[in-house]
Amino acid sequence: MSLNSHSRPIVDLIRCETFSASHRLNSEALNAEENKEIFGKCNNSNGHGHNYRWEVHLRGVIDEKTGMVYNLENLKREMSAVLDLVDHKNLDLDVDYFRENKMVSTTENVAMFLYDSLKERMEKPDLLLKVKVHETDKNSFVYKGQRMIPLDEGGHEI
């Protein structure tokens, strides 16, 4: 194996936390019938809850002095500040982002919210690679901060 003496090892750091939250899948862009048809039991007016599992993946070079990609004490504190926003909350009513923007509390949107909320609190935000949110044992969602600009049929930005 040939190693450039200036090359630095790149390592992924992954931390997991859990939180409990309730929600109801309902879109203001759909009528009651459409909501029922699309979201089924998840549209029931009494709502339901999940024990979400949240994975945070960082990627970076090992710091020569500390031997760390990122100080876990910092990551714990930053993730904890985000968890305070969602743990034991009703996502639709208690979380400003979902309530004010009328966002449907799908786990796709939860993953995006957790990613953005963590990134803006991180000491080195460029190291955030992706978040993964497990809604149930069967369903999980990954967000890497990627976005697509929607185009009309002529290829122009909408």
Ligand SMILES: Nc1nc2c(c(=O)[nH]1)N=C([C@H](O)[C@H](O)COP(=O)(O)OP(=O)(O)OP(=O)(O)O)CN2
């Ligand atoms: N694309 C998405 N679809 C659905 C989401 C979502 O976030 N994104 N969420 C839900 C519900 O919130 C729901 O709670 C999922 O529950 P359920 O269907 O019971 O979960 P499982 O798939 O794990 O269980 P099954 O017993 O296999 O149905 C729905 N859709």
Ligand SMILES: [Zn+2]
């Ligand atoms: Zn649900």
